[in-house]
Amino acid sequence: MSESIPVTMIAQLSDFNDKTVTIRGWVYNKRSSGKIHFLLVRDGSGVAQCVAVKNQVSPDVFGMFDLLTQESSVAVTGKVHKDDRAPGGYELQIEDMKTVHIAKDYPITPKEHGTEFLMDHRHLWLRSSRQHAILTIRHRIIKAVREFFDNKGFTLVDSPILTPASVEGTSTLFETEYFDLGKAYLTQSGQLYAEAAAMAFGKVYCFGPTFRAEKSKTRRHLTEFWMVEPEVAWADLNDDMDLAEEFIEHVVQTVLRQSAEELKLLERDVTKLQPVKRPFPRLHYDEAVEILKKNGVEFQYGNDLGGTDETIISQQYDRPVMVHHYPAACKAFYMKRDAGRPDLTLSVDVLAPEGYGEIIGGSQREDDYDALVKRLEENNLPRDPFEWYLDLRKYGSVPHSGFGLGIERTVTWICGLDHVRETIPFPRMIYRNTP
RNA sequence: UCCUCGGUAGCUCAAUUGGCAGAGCAAUCGGCUGUUAACCGAUGGGUUGCAGGUUCGAGUCCUGCCCGAGGAGCCA
Known part of the structure; x- marks a missing residue:
């Protein structure tokens, strides 16, 4: 991450359309179709979809996706792109990514949970x-x-x-x-x-x-x-x-x-x-x-x-x-x-x-x-x-x-x-x- | 404190009259170039809350206990 790349909150992404920024947050969810990865990152201000297409990013960065788990902390750098398919309307086309910490077995999954379990967590x-x-x-x-x-x-x-x-x-x-x-x-x-x-x-x-x-x-x-x-x-x-x-x-x-x-x-x-x-x-x-x-x-x-x-x-x-x-x-x-x-x-x-x-x-x-x-x-x-x-x-x-x-x-x-x-x-x- | 309901895989739940404990998700492995709780295939995963009892056999029936949820009372 070069010093010239601004770090921004996800809520402010729309101010940086077509510009390269870094966001820092936690993995909310991820999806993949094999050669295209979708990473949902949340930072407290919102959730941003980050996209990585094979052959458009370095193999290191593309491969990092496989290691990411729910709630792992990451810093993602990429170009902001307006896209209606992305939740929030803007997505990040991944150029670089740093994993800060890999979370293991985060207990709250995107599925249903009972009250007692949620209150315990x-x-x-x-x-x-x-x-x-x-x-x-x-x-x-x-x-x-x-x-x-x-x-x-x-x-x-x-x-x-x-x-x-x-x-x-x-x-x-x-x-x-x-x-x-x-x-x-x-x-x-x-x-x-x-x-x-x-x-x-x-x-x-x-x-x-x-x-x-x-x-x-x-x-x-x-x-x-x-x-x-x-x-x-x-x-x-x-x-x-x-x-x-x-x-x-x-x-x-x-x-x-x-x-x-x-x-x-x-x-x-x-x-x-x-x-x-x-x-x-x-x-x-x-x-x-x-x-x-x-x-x-x-x-x-x-x-x-x-x-x-x-x-x-x-x-x-x-x-x-x-x-x-x-x-x-x-x-x-x-x-x-x-x-x-x-x-x-x-x-x-x-x-x-x-x-x-x-x-x-x-x-x-x-x-x-x-x-x-x-x-x-x-x-x-x-x-x-x-x-x-x-x-x-x-x-x-x-x-x-x-x-x-x-x-x-x-x-x-x-x-x-x-x-x-x-x-x-x-x-x-x-x-x-x-x- | 009282009344009612519940406790089965990491999570959410199923299991007929008492008869081999199962599914989805999560995890792990593989596949997929626009996914939206993505999807498809495979694999591993159990002290059925605890302690007794009845029975050839108990997740299921009986007794006691523990934990939780909703409600009543009281209050914001």
Whole structure:
């Protein structure tokens, strides 16, 4: 490879038509008709077909083809040639080739595999086109999330991962020893800290991993997942819902614009995403219960909505639906009660369409000191670890609201997947913490 | 934690009423000048999840255990 030959990523090949370039990557697949070899090389930016015709390249280079195995690493030099028969539209006519490493018996073949096998080889599975597309969309979603809040004057104030106590008092937490200070727990939400930050900055968000030690075993659960949690001072429940719908619209429409290629590879029906625009329907809990009853569900008023209940409600609409004013009995202690209906909270869940379920949970927070003390007692929560949280209601308490959006569930919905496990590079689930 | 289903070659699966464990892909070797999960021919490849039991004979039936998948509850 002469120094004058440019090294390029496969995605940029079209800029080099009829020019000689070098690409570096991994063997995705190869085919041969004896005197003409086809080598598919991927480099993370795309896949390029490289062609070698006998008698047009040196015997050394032509013979190298036989040694190449799936996922061997190579540097290929050749002339870029526009050809509709090539995947991607451009192919490389091989002039020179260097093998960097020969892979032996790569386990993931271009044929079918089962979930367990693929999960055991997650570190290699990431190389396949489908996983590449999903994780690319995840990246775009996260970028759109940050962009949305950054452009609206929010400040990123991240919350601690090691915490002294439960945020909601209900979930089971991962526990660890913390030097001489006793037990510490992996956070299940950054919200309480975000509330403190909102009193300092006005509008904040935190974005990080959260942990749930519950033994949930469904396609919607991970034990470690990422959550973005905005918190806004002076915002009431309606402001919170306004923010949530604008936020989701921005994320979905941005991904539609930027990731058309990946969505196509995933065979996602984008006509299901295109209608995701404001305003979203808003349903009072009472109305949601009416819908369930009309659909023949024997629903006990006062209960939380179950997975199938959410599906029935979300299927009534072509965009996410916001269900608000859930009963206090099924919601967290920090949520403010409705003044006229103290059995209900100023809460909202956003349900994704097509039965993808809850992607956002939010609320207006209890801002009255005495009411919050009472809530802690009602929930049998220790007061000591929450003393700082109560301080926020002692020194200039204001109405404030926020919500949390689960990144993996959002990726699952936007990509149209049937399981969250493919939406995070290395999923952590009840029966898996490897690789 | 509970309910349901599953575990056979490296991978995906088949095996009739309990009767010689098989196929495709992958691997190896050979053929093919435009392939698209290329194709054609040949070869090698097995502790049927583990431990017991019934039987002349168990992948198949029985008991226990292990592992996995889906769902419920709970949640994002």
